[in-house]
Amino acid sequence: MTRYEFPSMVAKDPTQDITVKSGVGLIYAPGDFTFATPLATYDRYGAAKATIGCTSEGLTEEFYVDDQPVVWWRSAGYAFLISSHTGMLAATQLAQTAAEDAATAALLAKQAAQTALSGMASATDAGVTGLINDTTSATRTALDAVFTAVGMVALTADTSDSYKAILLSDGTVKAVPRATVNPPTPTGLASQTGPTSARLTWDASAGAAFYTIYRNGVKIATTGSRVFRDELPTGTHCTYQVAASNAYAMRSALSASISVYTDPALNVPPSCEITTWPPTIPTAGNGSAVVRVNSVDVDIQTIALTLNASTGSLVATRDPSVWILTL
């Protein structure tokens, strides 16, 4: 029984923009292939298998593009290696009997990998990092050679952990632990709207590593927090949605949307409180005091201070909230 594994990848920046590319469906739907039984499950010698493969566990458990299945499978004695931009780059026939294994399988796998990588290495797929780890040493060695030759991470260890491959729409292929699932869709999206901003909060999604915020259906930001503040012109109407992504950038569906209106009537005025240091000011000729205007406002604030006396002087400092009062 052959187990196909994917070693851990060097994570790409999980905050980068991810959009599902077209062409995914080519692979997703078995009927798109010319092979008669793409969902049947076989071991690498063509014998029917039951554990890890395609049908018995289902494609949807094995391979994903964002949250959609695909990328790699073997079936009917063929191995398929999938590129992100064409959907499928190579299908190669595997050895049919154990006796043919060592030489044939290695050669074919190498050819398959070379073919796949030649496409993957194109400019549009700079992020491809996926590897296939076949515990059969001949195949692995062959793949190692190919990966090493093209400057990718070689298979250096065969772990007992199982991975599944995901293809992200930026072209990145990642191997993630087999049990990893997409986070649930965020709920509880709410806004606290001001005249120039909307502050969004939402409930946690299990397994979420970061959230993506969409304004009017367009992604505007990602954040590790469950708070996001968006600055808007006063009088703006817009809608927001949030999606949750896990550490592998596997993303949930978009949340329910909320509508926001930056009403000028919502403005909260700043606070304002004068303090001096020392609290009692020394008399003329004996020094001066720090006058501080305590003010807080989420919007930019402008502070002014005046001295209502005929004696003494106020001198502004480089701190816009501090003056020196000299009598």
Add this chain to the structure above:
Amino acid sequence: MSTVNLSASSTDSMGATATDSASVTVLGSAKNKAKVSMMKNRIVFGSPLPGSSTVGPTLFTDTPNELGVSFWVKCEGLRVTGLRIYKHPLAAGSIPVTLWDDAGTVMATTTVTWVSDNGGWREIPFSAPSAALSTTREYRATFFAASGHYVGTLGAFEAQDTYEWPFLTKTSNTVNGVIVGGGVFRADTHGVPTNHFGTSYYVDVLGEVDMDTAAYTEGYMGQWSNYTPTHAFPVGVFYSDPEFIEEYASIGVNTMVAVPGGGEAYRNAILNSDVDVWASMPDIESLRILLSDPELAARIRGWFVCDEPDLAGTWKTPEEIRAIINMIRGTDSTRPIMINFGFATAMRSGWFYLKPGGKDIVGHFDELIEDMNMADVISLDYYNVTPVAAGASYGPWTYYTFITALQQMSLNQKPVWGYVETASPEVGYPTPAQVEQATWSSLIGGAKGIVFFDHQFPTLSLPLDFATILHKPDMKTKVQAMSATIQAIAGHLKADEAHLVTSVTSSNTTAPMRGATMGVPIQHTSRIYGGQSMVIAQGSRPGATTATFTVPSAASKTITVYGESRTLTANGSGVFTDSFAADYAHHIYTWTP
């Protein structure tokens, strides 16, 4: 008594305005005088090059000489009130003590009579303070070693200029054909010395400066309307990861310094743990997110603006710091600003002049002074329990000096917090006892907050651990107990120095010299709070000693030794004696006046 009326307004970008008016009382009071010293706060008395001495002077027997130091001042209005001289044990006779200007004119003088004794530092006030010194002239502070006995460290002024603000001592060298700087001497007779040499003769200059604005006193933090800490005295930890905050809080580490305010994990930890937070804000958007979160904003006591702007790797110019501060002030002027300095500030010498860009040491430290003036609370981290290098273990006594050094650099206008390492930023872990010693050294120096540096960076022998207090049971127990004591006497620790101790003598005058001090002097502070007087005292060098305190206000009082289940009785003159058996032992004495 009169009043001054002030009116303020704050207007936001939407045009909404808030106003306040205040009527401030004006009372007569003398100008505050800030005290400054050239050597009191130093920890290295020779060349600060690695491996050099932190110990102190060599004793010399010679013919009579006039000996002293050449210096400049970089502060307007400074008057020299006296000198502090390290007396050779055998020094004796009539000793003129003099301040000269560069033309040989006597600026201030007095004469003391010395006899053979144990030697050590002697504070000698001039009969009258000097006139204010010029910031452009060289001065010389000297004494006449009548018996030919004096102390010194060769080469102390040769390696680098030293700027113990506002005093600058220069490497002795030739300028326009004239030798200046360094130590000065004149052979045989009393008079203005004109020979310059690289030796420090341990002549310290004591000065005072009239301050334009008020000195720090306990009410200082009342200037910020949103500085409303939950905990009486800040016992903090630097930049904790969120997963540790609740456990820190459970052992009394109540203040999170330099933590990012945002993020789900921090938010939950902060709200769950009831800690006070000094948040670090990288940008305006982070600041607004935090301020628009009312629950979280309610936990923010201040803003941590930058860490170690004095070091090459983390250097910030005053303009860069000002930009960050004004970004914060543009939305929030209700919370104070904190800046933490590093070991370049602690050492204050040319060798540690690390700033890129080529400014001289004066330009370098003048920028740091400017940084300090921008901050509302300042601190310094230099980890001297864990030695910086083999053979250069400074010890817990230095922590006192870091506090007092920052007090001097800020002309006593800022509260100073102290950092103590609980992990190992240098070589080897500190023991719980050392952490306790350094903490009390800081508190006696006047620290208004304690911050533990608890990040263990990985080394060949030590794993990465960003919460070592929590992972080392003996350290955790010690920190918890210490935090409890600090909170229990928080009122006293926050109070201003009460100057209750008129003298303290130490029986151990022979312990090997360290930090230019022989024996085990007692460092101490006294405070009054809630009708209770308190003296906190500590052996300031390793070694056992017995201290005799004179505290007139404690005359005939029963004195409780806090936390030790024992009492002492002061005699009718307020004199009492106590043992400090362990290295850096401390005791807390309380009584009801």
